[in-house]
Amino acid sequence: MPDFNIEVKGGLYNLLSAIPVEVKAPGRKTVGIMVDANDDQQARWQALADRLGKVDVALPGDLAPSWTIIEGSHEVNRPRIGVWLMPDNVSPGELEDFIAGMIPQDDPVWPLSCEYIDGIPEPRKFSEKKVRRAEVHAWLATRREPRRMGEAIRTQDLDVGEDTCRRLVEWLRQLFTDPGS
Numbered sequence: 001m002p003d004f005n006i007e008v009k010g011g012l013y014n015l016l017s018a019i020p021v022e023v024k025a026p027g028r029k030t031v032g033i034m035v036d037a038n039d040d041q042q043a044r045w046q047a048l049a050d051r052l053g054k055v056d057v058a059l060p061g062d063l064a065p066s067w068t069i070i071e072g073s074h075e076v077n078r079p080r081i082g083v084w085l086m087p088d089n090v091s092p093g094e095l096e097d098f099i100a101g102m103i104p105q106d107d108p109v110w111p112l113s114c115e116y117i118d119g120i121p122e123p124r125k126f127s128e129k130k131v132r133r134a135e136v137h138a139w140l141a142t143r144r145e146p147r148r149m150g151e152a153i154r155t156q157d158l159d160v161g162e163d164t165c166r167r168l169v170e171w172l173r174q175l176f177t178d179p180g181s
Helices: 013-025 041-053 095-102 109-118 128-140 149-154 163-176
Strands: 030-036 066-070 081-085
Touching: 013 030, 013 041, 013 095, 030 041, 030 163, 041 081, 066 163, 081 095, 081 163, 095 128, 095 149, 095 163, 128 149
Parallel strands: 030 081
Antiparallel strands: 066 081
């Protein structure tokens, strides 16, 4: 896997605001943009297209079901740019939907975690849109040592061979591997 740095922007507004700075950073070869699709992946895609358009980067009109990579240009000092909408570039959702897809299908605790969250009486402290997030975190809390999502990947609690995970890894490889090497 090629080396790259991850910068958490802390929400969509901050991410959109940072795009011109990141794309125009001197010497920058590659910019990867990963953001939750939430309820409307087309609206999220359009928000990214609008912001990238302000720095003369044209996203395709429609979100590709696999991934998006726009080649850079040395002539205009523009980096290669990749876009991935969580969970899978096709579905509405967020990071936790991606992680839920990596929980082994035969895991006996996953249905119990979902049942637990479903049984929390109203009024809940989380919205209906965040049920999947609560289910994933309930499941993570049951590990031998409760962990964060990234740690669950490293400790092999999650199935990294799942199709969407493999596609994400391939997108990262293609995006951050220098095409000239």
